[in-house]
Amino acid sequence: MANLYNPSTMTFTPFLFFTGKGGVGKTSTACATAITLADMGKRVLLISTDPASNLQDVFEIELTNKPRVIPNVPNLQVANLNPEMAANEYKERVVGPYRGKLPDAVIATMEEQLSGACTVEIAAFDEFSTLLTNKELTTNFDHIIFDTAPTGHTLRLLQLPTAWSGFLEESTHGASCLGPLAGLGDKKELYSQTVEALSNSKQTTLLLVTRPDSSPLQEAERAAKELRQIGVSNQYLIVNGILMNHMPNDSISKALFTRQSGALENMEEELKELPTYEVPLVPFNVTGIENMRKLVQPIENLSILDEEQKEINLPALQNLIKDFSETGKRVIFTMGKGGVGKTTIASTIAVGLAEKGHRVHLTTTDPAAHIDYVLHDEQRNITISRIDPKVEVENYRKEVIEQAQEMVDEEGLEYLEEDLRSPCTEEIAVFRALADIVERANDEIVVIDTAPTGHTLLLLDATQTYHKEIARSSGEVPQSVKNLLPRLRNPEETSVVIVTLAEATPVHEASRLQEDLKRADINPKWWVINQSFYATDTSDPVLKGRAQSEVKWIEAVQRESDSNCVIIPWQPEDILGYEKLKALIK
Incomplete structure (x- = not known):
């Protein structure tokens, strides 16, 4: 059996990096650790490099990129770095010199290549590398704790010699995140020192935070393997949100356990x-210093307050389906971070529309999806397909590599x-396959x-425009993708449904996704709050x-969606099969 996570009984290295999938509790456990050690x-020194960080909510104090002493915890200083701001600054350092000298379409492509998640992560790495190698700073602290660690993908990029050559500024192959390191060539020595510190088990501990659910556990396993391959081997696993005891006569409690x-x-x-260490599921919002202390206290010290529950009335999923049916939507996407239930919501929407007499084609890119359980019965008006991201990425990768081979050397190909392997590449490869399926929307x-x-979308759009101006070898944008981009921007035909959980990080990230889509002239109307304990009895x-x-996150979703949101209760059983999906609509 794993031990309860209690930082006061553990011996830690000077540098602690917390990593894990969005919404698993990285910030909570990092803060609780920092407060306990300071006590x-x-x-x-606690530093967040997470764009969706809620450190300010946790400490209930305004934070900046300068370390600030926390009242009532005199040994603790906290800084909230803004990697998006840092990314914008160095994007301008790279693109600025070319403004007015290159066509607008080329500038648009350069800017969009430097606007993705990979660039933000590199910018975050740049920020904490500067802190990590600052001897004056590090000697003032016993522990420096980072809320968010770099991925194995980022660290592998930094270890490749080509990452520091002019290849980055010259290559235009494909439509991926190529070039996020452009303009950082003078930081090579700094980054080398940081990677060396990360792989030194006497200096650094990696704390993989997860939840006791299959999706975040798979993500933790992938991260552990990736980071171990590049030398970051001193790893702990923290499983957050475990229901330590259950009520046998409560179906929700028993099923969750x-x-x-x-x-x-x-x-x-x-x-x-x-x-491995466990953090119990706690009955309170993990904000405020006292609640942080309670998070890692022995379980018998936790008191449970029986507060009066606030009433919020939200409609069921059938309202969303009715809207799609009556307004004649032809293409419907579900969108959200991994683990929020996109597949289930997509399947339920398909069943709901089929029940209203529409012919529906349902497709997924989730390799673990169970949409085959939606019965292949033509009378039910649903046909099904599945796109394998690994196959699509491999096909796209081969296409780009083949077209680049004559123009770059062996080192350049290694970097390419x-x-x-970046997340954007997978999105683009999958999107190209989806474009063919969306052609079916006519029928x-x-x-x-x-x-x-x-x-x-903007990267594909910029690349498409770029190809019209400059004829160079690159991953071609298929005609089906060119057709799909304007189709997605047509609200009469297409709708994006944002799926979230009623928790801090999923709501913050969903909000960022919505803003990202708005940049591409796509305005989601509906939000779905999935797996809500509030909606159970x-x-x-x-x-x-x-x-x-x-409650506070449900209210936040109401504001973000202009009250176009529905709520689905936490379900005791996996939702598999047509009848269970149909029941979920109600």
Whole structure:
């Protein structure tokens, strides 16, 4: 059995990096660790490089990129770096010199290549590299804690010699995140020192934060493997949000306990070999210093407040489906971060529209999706397909590499190979395959479980325009993609549904996704709050506390969506099969 996570009983290295999928509790555990160590008399600096950080909510104080002493925790200083601002600044350093000298279309392509998540992560890495190698700063603290670690992809890019050559500024192959390191050539020594510090097990500990669910556990296993391959081997696993006890007569409580136990039992052996610690599911919002202390206290010290539940009335999913049916939407995307339930929502929308007599084609890019359980019965008006992201990425990768081989050397190809492992590359490759399926929308409603980000759309759009001006070898944008871009921007025909959970990080990230889409002239109308404890009738005191903590995020979604939002209760069972999907609509 794993130990409860209690930083006061553990020995830590000077540098601690918390990493994990969005919404698993990185910030909470990082803050609780920082406060506990500071309470023990350690001098602690906590730094967030997460664009969706809610550090200010946690400490209930305004934060900047300059370390600030936290009242009531005198040994703790906190800084909230803004990697998006840093990314914008160095994007301008790269693009600025070319303004007025190159065609507008070329400038647009350069800007969009430097606007993706990969660039933001590199900018964050630049920020904390400067801090990590600042001897004057590091000698003032016993521990420096980073809320968000770099991915294996970013670190591999930084270790390639070609990352520091002019290849970045010259290559125009494909439509990926190529070039995020452009303009940082003078930082090579700085980055080398940082990568060296990360791989030094006496200096650095990587804390992989996850939840007891299959999707975040898979992400933690992937991150652990990727980072170990490049030398970051001192790793701990923290499983956050475990329901320690359940009420046998409460179906929600019992089902959650059973599901979590099964997920932990079935996690990969590679994760089971790591030193593992558990953080209990707590019945309160994890904000404020006292609640942070409670998060890592022994479970018997937690008190459960029985607060009166605030009433919020939100419609069910059938309202959204009715709107799509009556307004004649032909293409419907579900969008959201991994683990929020996009596949289930897409499948349910397809069933709801089929029940209203529409012919529907449902497709997914999720390799673990269960949409085959939506019955292949023509009378139910649904046809199904599945896109394999690995196959599509490999096809796209081969296309770009083949066209680049004559123009770049071996080192350049190695960098290009790594660049094509970026999240944006997968989006683009999958999107090209989706474009062919969307052509079916003339005859049936197409429901797609995955939407491209605004960055991907703008990158494809910029590349398309760029190709009209400069004839150079590159990954071609197929005609079906060219057709799809204007189609997606037509609100009469297309709708994007944003799926979230009623929690801080999923709501923050969903809001950023919406802003990203608006940059590409796509305005989502509907939001879905999935797996809500607030919408259940649980009597479990811990889950009732969780339900109450959802209220502020439900209200935030109402504001973001202009009240065009629906809510779905947490479900005790996996939603598999036509009849269960149909029941979910109500």
